Amino acid sequence: MATGQIFSRTTQALFYNYKQLPIQRMLDFDFLCGRETPSVAGIINPGAEGFQKLFFGQEEIAIPVHSTIEAACAAHPTADVFIKFSSFRSVAASSKLALKQPTIRVVAIIAEGVPESDTKELISYARSNNKLRNYDKFPLTTLIVVNHCWLFLQVVIGPATVGGIQVGAFKIGDTAGTIDNIIQCKLYRPGCVGFVSKSGGMSNELYYTIARVTDGIYEGIAIRGDVFPGSTLSDHVLRFNNIPQIKMIVVLGELGGRDEYSLVEALKSGKINKPVCAWVSGTCARLFKSEVQFGHAVTKSGGEMESAQAKNEALKDVGAVVPTSFESFEASIKETYEKLAGEGKITPVKEITPPQILEDLNSAIKSGKVRAPTHIISTISDDRGEEPCYAGVPMSTIVEKGMGIGDAISLLWLKRSLPRYCTHFIEICVMLCADHGPCVSGAHNTIVTARAGKDLVSSLVSGLLTIGPRFGGAVDDAARYFKDAYDRKLTPYEFVESMKKKGIRVPGIGHRIKRGDNRDKRVELLQLFARTHFPSTKYMEYAVEVETYTLSKANNLVMNVDGAIGTLFLDLLAGSGMFTKQEIDEIVNIGYLNGLFVLARSIGLIGHTFDQKRLKQPLYRHPWEDVLYTK
Numbered sequence: 001m002a003t004g005q006i007f008s009r010t011t012q013a014l015f016y017n018y019k020q021l022p023i024q025r026m027l028d029f030d031f032l033c034g035r036e037t038p039s040v041a042g043i044i045n046p047g048a049e050g051f052q053k054l055f056f057g058q059e060e061i062a063i064p065v066h067s068t069i070e071a072a073c074a075a076h077p078t079a080d081v082f083i084k085f086s087s088f089r090s091v092a093a094s095s096k097l098a099l100k101q102p103t104i105r106v107v108a109i110i111a112e113g114v115p116e117s118d119t120k121e122l123i124s125y126a127r128s129n130n131k132l133r134n135y136d137k138f139p140l141t142t143l144i145v146v147n148h149c150w151l152f153l154q155v156v157i158g159p160a161t162v163g164g165i166q167v168g169a170f171k172i173g174d175t176a177g178t179i180d181n182i183i184q185c186k187l188y189r190p191g192c193v194g195f196v197s198k199s200g201g202m203s204n205e206l207y208y209t210i211a212r213v214t215d216g217i218y219e220g221i222a223i224r225g226d227v228f229p230g231s232t233l234s235d236h237v238l239r240f241n242n243i244p245q246i247k248m249i250v251v252l253g254e255l256g257g258r259d260e261y262s263l264v265e266a267l268k269s270g271k272i273n274k275p276v277c278a279w280v281s282g283t284c285a286r287l288f289k290s291e292v293q294f295g296h297a298v299t300k301s302g303g304e305m306e307s308a309q310a311k312n313e314a315l316k317d318v319g320a321v322v323p324t325s326f327e328s329f330e331a332s333i334k335e336t337y338e339k340l341a342g343e344g345k346i347t348p349v350k351e352i353t354p355p356q357i358l359e360d361l362n363s364a365i366k367s368g369k370v371r372a373p374t375h376i377i378s379t380i381s382d383d384r385g386e387e388p389c390y391a392g393v394p395m396s397t398i399v400e401k402g403m404g405i406g407d408a409i410s411l412l413w414l415k416r417s418l419p420r421y422c423t424h425f426i427e428i429c430v431m432l433c434a435d436h437g438p439c440v441s442g443a444h445n446t447i448v449t450a451r452a453g454k455d456l457v458s459s460l461v462s463g464l465l466t467i468g469p470r471f472g473g474a475v476d477d478a479a480r481y482f483k484d485a486y487d488r489k490l491t492p493y494e495f496v497e498s499m500k501k502k503g504i505r506v507p508g509i510g511h512r513i514k515r516g517d518n519r520d521k522r523v524e525l526l527q528l529f530a531r532t533h534f535p536s537t538k539y540m541e542y543a544v545e546v547e548t549y550t551l552s553k554a555n556n557l558v559m560n561v562d563g564a565i566g567t568l569f570l571d572l573l574a575g576s577g578m579f580t581k582q583e584i585d586e587i588v589n590i591g592y593l594n595g596l597f598v599l600a601r602s603i604g605l606i607g608h609t610f611d612q613k614r615l616k617q618p619l620y621r622h623p624w625e626d627v628l629y630t631k
């Protein structure tokens with residue numbers, strides 16, 4: 001007993017290269033056919049490991065991803081089909097490696113443009129493998145039973161193939177196209193026709209034709225468009241002849257090459273006893289004066305022998321049903337089928353309704369069939385067009401107009417293109433607060449972290465984490481309290497004393513090292529800039545009055561840089577005329593302004609990290625002498 005079947009409803013493949021769409025189409029086909037297990041057991045993606053989520057019907061499944069062919073074969077010993085779905089460059093090496101694996105039986109190569117020498121080497125490698133297994137006396141693709149044990153030969157399908165399909169059981173990659181097409185061609189349940197084609201594109205056409213005029217396909221294979229195919233038309237026709245469920249065979253050849261003549265030989269020698277309907281396309285080549293190269297590498301009018309006419313003649317002579325034109329191919333298939341049916345050689349197929357494959361959310365949204373709520377709302381930037389935009393301003397405009405970091409900040413934080421004096425002020429804030437030496441709390445933390453061997457981001461973040469109400473993070477509170485006091489027309493005395501009563505230190509006032517007689521230069525610079533360029537500095541001048549009062553209490557209670565930035569930003573917002581009162585309140589309440597110090601100080605903290613690394617400083621340990629040990 002012998003059968004030529006190479007796939008079944010339990011066949012599983014290893015898919016080389018992660019290509020979401022063809023894998024999903026294979027799994028959708030599985031579901032349509034009611035397979036219990038997915039036909040893709042694993043994915044091979046060089047350099048990547050883990051799992052890939054895909055749908056199997058309605059359920060999501062995680063398909064293992066392996067970085068090597070060996071690892072995938074070891075993990076899935078029952079997966080015997082290797083689908084090579086990457087470019088021609090890696091075909092030779094990976095397909096040969098796949099053929100070397102004892103578990104791999106079918107290698108399907110989808111890539112076009114595989115060098116002929118590589119294909120020849122692969123074919124001879126598969127043959128020698130079969131020889132080693134002592135199967136060389138059997139046709140390349142035949143499955144055999146010896147002493148009641150199943151043995152198999154290695155089969156190469158392609159290169160340059162769309163693949164193949166065993167209807168209702170297993171399909172390679174994109175074979176037969178979309179699910180709609182598969183349903184239309186009734187490829188979810190087997191019929192009685194074995195179909196082999198040279199062309200993958202035309203095979204779709206024929207699947208539909210065959211579905212229209214017969215009870216459907218049993219198995220369909222597209223062998224290749226290359227000069228040297230891994231398996232030939234006759235290899236597959238001989239196989240079909242051995243499959244009991246196949247009652248008739250349809251062959252679609254092409255002009256060029258001599259592959260069809262091996263089929264002629266097989267028919268002549270009586271090796272094929274099932275009706276064969278055949279057509280070799282490309283009869284139009286004769287209309288051209290010079291040689292024409294059609295889509296596939298082999299598809300060109302060579303000598304007379306390779307013409308479509310000659311091959312059609314030869315096939316007809318040995319008993320194949322060959323129509324007079326491609327247009328009448330459908331009619332001859334119909335006739336052949338009806339004849340078999342009339343003779344009672346075909347058992348009618350039980351029609352079934354395949355389950356419905358649900359549409360993917362993304363494509364349903366795209367086609368406007370469903371609406372779905374978004375999970376994020378964003379108003380400051382958009383990266384979907386040709387170039388990202390900040391608050392509607394394309395990046396190229398930002399560069400062309402010579403805008404600076406102050407503009408980027410105002411666009412992304414305030415969603416406004418502010419006048420130059422405003423963005424200049426923002427830039428001055430960033431520059432002046434970039435660093436304040438290694439001894440301030442943020443820099444100290446960063447230095448200690450960098451010296452503990454931590455990376456840039458950890459060192460930076462450890463410094464940033466010290467920013468808060470006492471250090472650098474008093475800008476918002478300064479703006480809040482000073483605004484409230486000014487708007488409520490409190491005198492400096494009333495303001496400071498009311499804060500004291502509440503037990504709150506006035507944010508923006510006081511410094512560890514700055515004094516009334518050693519003012520903070522940064523504060524002076526900011527004040528000078530604002531007094532020169534701002535239309536009004538009312539909030540800052542109020543803070544100066546408050547400082548005069550606090551300095552009368554203690555020499556360290558100077559206006560600090562947080563206080564200067566906080567109050568001057570209030571002046572910027574109010575003076576620019578670009579913000580409503582409500583918007584200003586919102587900015588102050590949300591707390592935008594500490595962001596300026598955080599952003600600025602990141603520059604210095606990054607510098608301290610690099611400095612410590614450059615100086616190769618060892619782990620920091622605080623000296624005992626500097627600690628008061630007490631009980």
Ligand code: ACO
Nearest residue numbers: 469470471472474505506507508509510511512560561562
């Ligand atoms: N408002 C009212 N009184 C104050 C303030 C203030 N902002 N700052 C200090 N004092 C008083 C203290 O209550 C203390 O009084 P006391 O002796 O009667 O108890 C006296 O001044 C000295 O206080 P210290 O804690 O020794 O002052 P220190 O120099 O340690 O504080 C600091 C400096 C933390 C900046 C402090 O002034 C403060 O908390 N200011 C408000 C927060 C602030 O603006 N921080 C930003 C600083 S700038 C920067 O980090 C970039």
Ligand code: LMR
Nearest residue numbers: 435436440441512513561
């Ligand atoms: C700073 O900018 O870090 C300082 O004002 C704080 C400090 O302690 O000097």
